[in-house]
Amino acid sequence: MVTTPTSDQPFHSLISTSLATPALRADRWVSVLSVARKWAEQDSPSVRESLTKALQDLEEIERFFAYPGQALLENLKHWLTENDAKNFLRLSQRISGTIVSKKYHRDVTAWNLDDQEDDTFNRLPQAITHQKNTPYFEVLSVVPHAPSRWRLIQEEVRGVRRAEDDFVYQTVVVGNAQDALTGILLNPDIGAVVLSEGFASQGGDKNPLLEVFNSIIDFEASSKDDEILVLQVAQAIRKIRPELDIYLLSDRNIESLAGKPEVRFINRIFYQVEEPLELHLSILEGIRKRYRTPFFDNLKRYAQRPIATFHALPIARGKSVFTSNWISDMGEFYGPNLFLAESSATTGGLDSLLEPTGNIKEAQDKAAAAFGADHAFFVTNGTSTSNKMVLQALLAPGDIVILDRNCHKSHHYGCVLAGAQPYYVEAFPLVEYSMYGGVSIRTIKTALLTLKKLGELHRVKMVDLTNCTFDGHVYDTRRFMEECLAIKPDLVFLWDEAWFGFAHWSPLLRQRTGLGAAAIIEDALKQPEALQAWEEQQKLLGDNPTDEQLLDTRLVPDPRAVKLRVYQTNSVHKSMSALRQGSIVLVRDVDFAHVESQFHEAVFTHASTSPNLQIIASLDVARRQMELEGYGLVANALQISLEIRKHINSHPIISKYFKVLNSAEMIPDAYRASGLTDYNDADISWGKAVQSIRSDEFLLDPTRMTLFCGAAGFDGTTFKNILADKFNIQLNKTSRNSVLLQSNINNTRSDIALLIRVLLDISQDIEKKLQHDEDGYCRKFQSRITSLVDDLPDLPNFSRFDDRYRDDATTDALHGDIRRAFYDAYNEAECEYILLDSPDIDKRLKDGPVLVSANFVIPYPPGFPILVPGQVITQSIVDFMRKLDVKEIHGFNREAGFKLLKRTGQGGGA
Template identity: 60%
Template structure:
């Protein structure tokens, strides 16, 4: 009976590996609680056996507690030693939960640790200090080697001078290696021996379905090909891993195999292990190194006299002051010592990097899968403007999401590009927009092609993911657009999505991840066959309807892959505020390099903040070495919040976190995916959705509906911040956005749930005390927020005066002329929003033409842009908005318009 339960639990645990590491910690706590009950006589041994078996095969994929300590635990269980079992279980559980074993050698001891090999291990763990960074190395070996003393041999190679310390995790099959890499975020390196098996001994059908859905797995291959197949599969899942291959064949031939590009180094397995040990250490050191931060720390330690224009450097003006000494005490001495306006003496220039900043940017390019990276210290607003100025010339057409961040609109004003706005699908019930359907982008391109103006299109500019979590199928968007215009440039604003690089489930939806897949596809001879087969099926003159309905395949021989991604590193990684990166994968970058440099000179400060640059350098280090586990934890936290809110009997009565079915129309979810926690849904379904659907939902972004509790978004945001010390930023008319990130812990979940429960109890009390009148008032408020919502206005059109040389079918316009026309007071007028004059103009004319951007917050998208004709739809939306902040609108004056006579005379300056 126990054996059957153990098999069942083991299968469940190995199949459901996406709840790690939180679920692992929970199972250890459960084991401890039951062991304590057994020791106290309140539980029997069979319940302890069940709890221990629940840990199952998962523990095989972690170095701690390891086989030795797990065997000790099992021995005490079978001997019926309740007290000693409970004591060891408590110690192991505490170490797993706190991760203390990474630094304390005592946690690796058993009570009777007399074995020489164990003592040697403890000594090597203790040597060189207890706070060396700890990681784990996956050893994929044949079954025979599993029984060897390979782990002990590698422990004996440790030296006090080693900068890092590691433990080995041994598995004997392809499937177990994949499982270990996914389950255990502490794995930072992989060593593959030849001769291992293909299939796991565990019954893990969900794992196999997952590998099939993602393509991460490998078909049954021969033993000789299996090591390189595994290396490539692991690299696709976790590209940051260092992979080493030990072979007893002709290693020079193995190293020359094209598939060996995934392997950092090929070693001859007959040679001693010291070479492997040193190589592993060198690999970790290569990722650990932070060129700029390392040099900045050295610079701060030097006794430097400054005669440049930065008094705060070295801190004397602060620390010797009678009036601002508290600033130095608050921020600390190192902040001041690390300040300088010099770019020599071990530092570098952000504008012309040739030393450690360039090295740091090159390392970031490696980490994020780009050809090159530029650090930006003025935020992603500046990054977007740099890209626009570098790549867009006056008169170029840019297909642009009308609801994107304002920096894109302003960037086109500065560059003189003409925006052709495409609309996102509306989510009227929640007063927000989703993402732009691919059909809208293709239609714009085909319209331009029909008018013979396709050559004027320079760029497609989209936000991925959107503020509310909508993720594009980036590969499909780029491929289908390139099928129409092979040299299009793509700018993907991934300000909120930079972390996704370090999740195998989200990476494919990033700009760089998709670009890498397209590159790989282009190199495959089958790509030409795919293209020519589709062309033959389409015929010589396919109709527009056919082209819009077909998933177009580009000609791989004609593609010029030009992809740019802006990344607000500070929004999802451990960088200081305004730390941003521009990621570039552009085969024609050499043709724009000089103008890109000019754009950097134009927008970057000549006094960039040293601490920001250092934080970008360090953020890269962290994500390469532990980003996989941090992102997995952020996803787990988000799923826990969704589950607790939507399943709690009282909280779910007034609040809910919207699922994919509410956030994405069914027409864009061809896989049929409903939501992460829908009954019967597994991560296999989510992965399939990520690969197939036009839009997916970022699991870390949660739209919490608060209108059903009687709160508008701004009001609820204020309540959480002012009363409960819970901060968030984005709101809509009836919702707020919760974001989990690498900073969150399970304590944050508990606090949020407790606060929501307290608020719900307050609502219940008010309704009970208010009687029928109170209930009626509450229902009226909910109806106003959830049902009496304003229609979302689409972009109307540019006035003909600001259409420039635009064609008849396409709606692009000359926004730049209208924008600067608004600088002339004599050319502008103001019309109050809630006035008869406004209503009369809407009815009888002349048309009202906006002189500036008008951006209500929330929802945060521009409802008016310079040169746009203002319609009744837009006015109705503005009048129904109950928000305090509308950028570009002066309540005391009204709407800023370009005077009708100026528009008619076409003399805007």
């Protein structure tokens, strides 16, 4: 059994452990080092007993890693047996430091034994390692042999390595399927897996870490058939870490085996070990394919060529910069490569982003494969543009799109551009934090059923939702798509996952992405059980089910009718190593061939004809990084966030004034059937944790932490500015009484320490001021808290479009012609203004005529459109605006007031 991360937190009870498994190892080593220091300071039997237990626990984890290896661990145990605290501390300090810093990836001396400097077993080939920037990875070998032979297997693998290899690896050997899956979960360095037919199904003790994946492989059912077991293990590895290459060694008729459909999960089959060098070269070639960045590699070559430029980009090649008497400092700041790698040409070795046929197309194809999409399109001006591209490509004037009213403004403007009519649906409100969550499936189903009743369902082309939201609300994407497809089987789904791109590299969060769910749905619809489930539901519902029956039923679609059409947009720059504005459109659409030409038209409409080459290159490189080390990087980001939550919410002083809101505070009980309250709750069972990840209607993205600062007397904007101006801590999103912290693949444990130190300083300063109560500080402090915590404005819902922008004003349908309203506002003669605080506005609200907004009005915070063109202004909207104390309100000028469309005018339209 994989042992506990800390002695006071059982491994099997922590959902946080399943989210950030690779971080277990470093934490365990740091714990050993801490006890070793105590032993060095004062010898005692209890300390040695603790170290003995800690080493036993470590061995259960270390067997899944190549470093430090058996010899170094034996040395450590030797010093413990010899009661040599000094040498034990020295070696444990060296090993733990090497693991935390990952020095063993690049430094051959990290593998040396203290007294066996020339022993080659525990060191990397010196000729290889000393090459500049030779990437290191590990290979998991699953074998049927006894553990006594494992060391020999490792030596045989090392025997085929060559100095000219462009990558270097070490082998980790396990003997059963259970340990194979545990190894790929724990060890982020594993880049390839070799399965030798005949290995066992299970190891010793039951492993609770695998309970979360128990639907992927049934060890009991598979133990009697080697061929079935090895294929199921390969399938399970692909589902957990799809980026890994898998190689099979078989002593059967491999020609027959190669013809089985299930072998699609295997990269290559070998007849046992008749070709060890060929296997070695195949492993390196697999890594090389992921390492290859077609556009970035080409751009580097381009920068090395002597080129004369006669195009409209003087900065290309950098001569206008480096020879300048006035701007040469820019060249010194950025370096020559930035300018050498610039061009406005799309020939001579470069490619066109608008119509790629060469290295950009290849880079996009590799990105599509990495994300599990059929097609990928790079975008160099942000996901705002990505969203508008998709909306314009798939929607035509008069089409209806079910749209979250609180989504990013690009979706609303996309409807204006496409002429589509948004049917706004409301997310659940979190009034106490001045923010919205997600849109419930019941709300979306109600919208679809309402439109069906009105005979308008044929016009509904798309459901457009944000996953995850700015504040971290993540949908059960599979359930949402399946239930919607049960009502209208050809719906298009656009999942705006600007903040959630990293989730593909978390085996638990991936199923919550649009594409991850699409892959699951696609496989499920092929199974005979899918049609059976639909037929049984039809019998249960009858021929004419009521809307209430449909709303109360977890609907399943008819697999014969479904057309799975899923689009996902990601701001790669928000969660991966891409330059600002680097975005991607990912497509998994069975009908894409029918819309491809119009999609390209949308690309031509929105994409610059002079795209930034460096952004394109960074998108290419970001894909490479995530395929080769994304699993470990994402796990680290998750661990960082879990540590921040734990340390803030448990600190005796900080927690008086600040807290990171948990799942129970951010998601109403109705949408958390599992009952999960907090990721760090040690009392939560694995069953509840697994249920939450798989089927709660909404899940909270662990990396997005809403830090409530209202109890400290700070509004979000003020606190954000304090952190930036005084402490050099930057963030962007705020609400009336909170700020949003985000952990990502760039964060380290040192960042946690800085944040905790700053929050403690601020908290202690508050306590000091409260204690002295100078100038009535206590009264003022309490007044601020009351304003920020208790006196909060209600969050207004979308009212309706004015009758002139509705197809049928006699119905309850909410969709309207936002495009016509938008362009009617261009006619100033048909517009008027009214001040927010004017008594005229109250009179108009009471007696009419109605107030109709001429434009978008978007306060920051909270960041959602209070008004859209053509929307009727209500008393609740006016009340909300009057209580707002934010300075930044897009589309609203306090001196001029609301811009209105006159009720008597008909407008010109567009």
